[in-house]
Amino acid sequence: MECTCCGACCVAPDIAALDKPLGVRCRHLGDDNLCTIYESRPQICRDYAADALCERIAAPSLHERVERYLTEFGLLDEARANAGASSMRQARGLPILG
Incomplete structure (x- = not known):
């Protein structure tokens, strides 16, 4: 299945490599629902493939x-x-380490 570029995978799941919480829009998701760091996105994002979901x-x-x-x-x-x-x-609710 081909990606429809809908942006849901950049909002719904948490993405530890980007410190992005569950259900929060990724700071790298553009207004057009496309990744603004596509060429340098983390491996977890590169490995994601559209599926029946x-x-x-x-x-x-x-x-x-x-x-x-x-x-x-x-x-x-x-x-x-x-x-x-x-x-x-x-x-x-974890402490922020500095």
Whole structure:
């Protein structure tokens, strides 16, 4: 399956390599839902491949696609709790190490 460039995979899951919390838009996702660091993106992003989940969560808006993704994995409440977090550590209530 080919990627539809919908952006859901850059919002819904957490991405440890980018310190991106669950349900929070990646800071590298452009307004056009394309990666602004595509050529230097982390390996986890390079390895991601579109699959049947992408078809199951298809919806008119990014918000709807992300909500469907999170619902699929039972993570909607956790993602809502992360809404104001700027990092995975903050989202998990862990101390920020300096």
